[in-house]
Amino acid sequence: MTGLQRFLLLLGIVVLLALPLAVSQSLVNASIQMLIAVLFACAFNVLSGQGGLLSFGHAAYFGLGAFATVHAMNALGGEGLLPTPLLPLAGAAMGLIAGIVVGWFATKRSGVYFAMMTLALAELLHSLAPHLTSYFGGESGLSTTRLPAWGLSFGTSNQIYYLTLGWVFLSVALLYLFTLTPLGRLTLGVRENANRLRFLGYNVHRLTVVIFAVSTTFAGLAGALQAINMEGANYVVFDSGVSAAAVLNCYIGGVTIFLGPALGAAAMTFFGYAVSDLTRSWLLYQGIMFVAVMLFTPTGIAGLIKLWSANRKTYGTRASLPVGGLFVLGATSIATATIFVVELLQRCFSQDYRSLAALNGGGWPPIAVFGRAWAPLSPLTWIVPLLLIALGVLAARVGKRRWLCVKNALALPHAATASTSAQARRNPA
CATH class of the missing domain: 1.10.3470 (ABC transporter involved in vitamin B12 uptake, BtuC)
Structure with a gap:
């Protein structure tokens, strides 16, 4: 420990x-x-x-x-x-x-x-x-x-x-x-x-x-x-x-x-x-x-924390923190979009909402989500979660690309050192 x-x-x-x-x-x-x-x-x-x-x-x-x-x-x-x-x-x-x-x-x-x-x-x-x-x-x-x-x-x-x-x-x-x-x-x-x-x-x-x-x-x-x-x-x-x-x-x-x-x-x-x-x-x-x-972190929350700790120790906080921030931003954006869609659909199909819609003459009243009223039939309502998902996917991909750059930047000096050592062993004179 x-x-x-x-x-x-x-x-x-x-x-x-x-x-x-x-x-x-x-x-x-x-x-x-x-x-x-x-x-x-x-x-x-x-x-x-x-x-x-x-x-x-x-x-x-x-x-x-x-x-x-x-x-x-x-x-x-x-x-x-x-x-x-x-x-x-x-x-x-x-x-x-x-x-x-x-x-x-x-x-x-x-x-x-x-x-x-x-x-x-x-x-x-x-x-x-x-x-x-x-x-x-x-x-x-x-x-x-x-x-x-x-x-x-x-x-x-x-x-x-x-x-x-x-x-x-x-x-x-x-x-x-x-x-x-x-x-x-x-x-x-x-x-x-x-x-x-x-x-x-x-x-x-x-x-x-x-x-x-x-x-x-x-x-x-x-x-x-x-x-x-x-x-x-x-x-x-x-x-x-x-x-x-x-x-x-x-x-x-x-x-x-x-x-x-x-x-x-x-x-x-x-x-x-x-x-x-x-x-x-x-x-x-x-x-x-x-x-x-199960899909993205099979080792669970503890495994994710252990992986972050090991990578921070290997690659340094300055290199690991921005990458971690990008993955957190991506996960937060996708989670927000998921909550938005689930809450909107759950309230749309609830018995209370259907009763309210019947009293409204068959119309679709606005639904309050995240402190704001959203019209279920408005295209803008559904564009918002799509944009959040796109932002999350983009942040995850940028984070993955930066992470590969960090790993490659650390691997190059080690590869050069190993090559020099091997050459020295072949030509001891």
């Missing part, structure tokens, strides 16, 4: 510790959801990013951990062996047991068959949960109450935030230490070439079961934190959207870098918090972002 990375990590820890003192309670609640999403994404990435086993049903272990914690809270009352701060251990234990049982069967297959099996098991649980009232409470779910422990009431959002933060810090640190162990290194071997490991004498099935169980343990712990925060659980936690969110967060953040999923989960959580109140199309924007990342 470089000095810059250590500084950024320390800065992030300080910001997280001071966050409740500087923001509103609604942002504290959003931060709790962000921390839970970070832990869930990191747990999922152990299996998918490091182990190469893509699961579409990780919500099952998240939900089982949540319900196990609710039952522990109701049974123990936050006292005895599991006071309120230690209740996440119940969710982790449930995730571990479920991971061992399910993993033993699911990991007998790999690739798309493994993914479909995990999806089928999660959907089966999602379908059965409303009918298993003794454990899942039916469609209404189960509720509970956080009780005081260790001199804390756990009645405020700030106390829940710090409880969640402590468990997330501990869990992420344990997951990082896991990557440094021989077993963690073998996890990468499973992803790269499982047949080679089998040839070397390793029991690959047993190894994948352990990897699966480690991942589900921390997924259950994330579900436990969710149950403590919400003081209850509902069968909705088994929904496929919860599993999809983990996949989305991991790949947007970057599965090849340890903290990439954490970065993706934090970014997408606050993106949803900030944008969901502004537009009905915020889920569409999430999908567009995912597609854009």
Whole structure:
């Protein structure tokens, strides 16, 4: 880890510790959801990013951990062996047991068959949960109450935030230490070439079961934190959207870098918090972002930051900054055009707008986008996004051309030096 990375990590820890003192309670609640999403994404990435086993049903272990914690809270009352701060251990234990049982069967297959099996098991649980009232409470779910422990009431959002933060810090640190162990290194071997490991004498099935169980343990712990925060659980936690969110967060953040999923989960959580109140199309924007990342930056946000840092170190800030600025300008222009078109079309086809158009005698009233009214039938309205897209493409191409010039300018001296050295070796006299 470089000095810059250590500084950024320390800065992030300080910001997280001071966050409740500087923001509103609604942002504290959003931060709790962000921390839970970070832990869930990191747990999922152990299996998918490091182990190469893509699961579409990780919500099952998240939900089982949540319900196990609710039952522990109701049974123990936050006292005895599991006071309120230690209740996440119940969710982790449930995730571990479920991971061992399910993993033993699911990991007998790999690739798309493994993914479909995990999806089928999660959907089966999602379908059965409303009918298993003794454990899942039916469609209404189960509720509970956080009780005081260790001199804390756990009645405020700030106390829940710090409880969640402590468990997330501990869990992420344990997951990082896991990557440094021989077993963690073998996890990468499973992803790269499982047949080679089998040839070397390793029991690959047993190894994948352990990897699966480690991942589900921390997924259950994330579900436990969710149950403590919400003081209850509902069968909705088994929904496929919860599993999809983990996949989305991991790949947007970057599965090849340890903290990439954490970065993706934090970014997408606050993106949803900030944008969901502004537009009905915020889920569409999430999908567009995912597609854009997969097409243009497959290593995710963390990989893009790492690439920029490496290029800045190699080619210098003075050469890299203008190129980066051109790419940012291009991306911003295309994003603005996309938002403009999506918002305009979404409002054009909405029921409210059609009712307003009917009251207007069948005409097309202007639509307010970006603080200005735009006539849907005016050519100028559609020329604006076209110009923005053209500007974005032009900026990207100019940036690419300048980047190639920078690389070639650095490569020429190295080539000349190598040629001189080779000539000197041929003619030592």
